[in-house]
Amino acid sequence: MKFKHQLLTAVLALGLLLPAGSLSAQASYYRHTYVTRPTTVYRFIQGDCFADNRLGKRLHLKRGRSITLAAFYHMGKDGYMLHVKGHGRTVYYARTNSTHWFKY
Numbered sequence: 001m002k003f004k005h006q007l008l009t010a011v012l013a014l015g016l017l018l019p020a021g022s023l024s025a026q027a028s029y030y031r032h033t034y035v036t037r038p039t040t041v042y043r044f045i046q047g048d049c050f051a052d053n054r055l056g057k058r059l060h061l062k063r064g065r066s067i068t069l070a071a072f073y074h075m076g077k078d079g080y081m082l083h084v085k086g087h088g089r090t091v092y093y094a095r096t097n098s099t100h101w102f103k104y
Helices: 002-017
Strands: 031-035 039-045 054-061 066-074 077-084 092-094
Touching: 039 077
Parallel strands: none
Antiparallel strands: 031 066, 039 054, 039 092, 066 077, 077 092
16 A cells, blocks of 8 residues: 555656646657548647647648648547648647558
8 A cells, every 4th residue: 555655656746747738748750741541630729738638620631732740649549740731830630540641
């Protein structure tokens, strides 16, 4: 029982040291790529923490569209964070773990 209490205390202390809501920890880096299959992505609206994040308006990407993307993994939710050429710095989210819709 004492070990569980120490472990919980250590996890809570580590949680206080890490910045809440930072996407840079989950999305390692962006790579330039092209869409190979039509797909739908959603505007990513960041909240105070990942649980508060929302998905906004969707954007349909056609084959050949130029994007930059990064794999995204966070507590069972995975997909891709991406920027679409012509849409500025807006972050979009593709809700899939498939790699068949883009090609490097």
